[in-house]
Amino acid sequence: MSLKSARVSYPYGVRNSVYGKGYHEGIDLVSENRAIYAAVAGAVIKAAYAGGQGADPEGWGNYVILRTRNGNYDLIHAHLASVKVTRGQTVNEGAILGMMGRTGNTTGPHLHFEVRRAPWTNNNEINPAVFLGIENKEGPVKSVSANSSEEGKKVVQNIILCNPGPDERAAAYLADHLKAPVCYLANVTKEFIDCAEKVYVIGNDYQAAEKSINIIGADRYDTCQKVLDLCKAK
Ligand SMILES: [Zn+2]
Known part of the structure; x- marks a missing residue:
């Protein structure tokens, strides 16, 4: 295969x-x-x-x-x-x-x-x-890469980052909406962040990249609501 x-x-x-x-x-x-x-x-x-x-x-x-x-x-x-x-x-x-x-x-x-x-x-x-x-x-298998360059460096439009736990649900909504992969913050590497056009960070203020978009609510429900609002707005 x-x-x-x-x-x-x-x-x-x-x-x-x-x-x-x-x-x-x-x-x-x-x-x-x-x-x-x-x-x-x-x-x-x-x-x-x-x-x-x-x-x-x-x-x-x-x-x-x-x-x-x-x-x-x-x-x-x-x-x-x-x-x-x-x-x-x-x-x-x-x-x-x-x-x-x-x-x-x-x-x-x-x-x-x-x-x-x-x-x-x-x-x-x-x-x-x-x-x-x-x-x-x-x-x-569905491709999410707009195009790919050299080994281990696929250019993806969006990457969604979160920590394991309640924010995964909010991340999953955004993943469905954007057709983008979700990665745990602990596992993400600089190389992968560099490959993405946009990096969404759900539920915390970790600055994954200059371009990272942090979505944080007052609590996990609020975070989820903010993600849903974003999905509806697009
Ligand atoms: Zn297996």
Whole structure:
């Protein structure tokens, strides 16, 4: 599958206690074409098998980790039926990394895809939908990028930032309205903020960027109301 023309079966960030951080740290993708193509060029830093159910990488089954050419991000591809690359190999965008499968700790065949700031062992993931420039929503992959430039730098129109908790609901309304991805403030990087034309920050006064638009109410209900007002005004 090309990661940008697959189907999202389980979005990033869904709260679920089965995951180490209490939410889904990657995005699950499925596609009839089981070949998995590299989303960007990079170097294969890991191509291995991990069964079991412990800390990452345990449970990933056959997995491939691709480090982007700029060295900034590690892209994790888990549960592969088979691996078609070896450690140390450099690949171009579009190269086959492996075949979609159900190895490791999973209920059915899919690709579990994660993006972490390198090195991946620091467990500092970012929203993979933002990285790919796609909507973080179940269903056929929909692109949110107006256009894309070099690796890891997709130009998106809007990014919505918030902290986990009550403001996520307000963020979700705006996300629906703008067709924009939501990212937790703790996970966002300067590179991603730089990629967006507009950055909305929901529920706090964090200055994510010069251009950030902070929407803050007296309380969470008021914040939500302000977001709804903004949606209606547009
Ligand atoms: Zn997953």
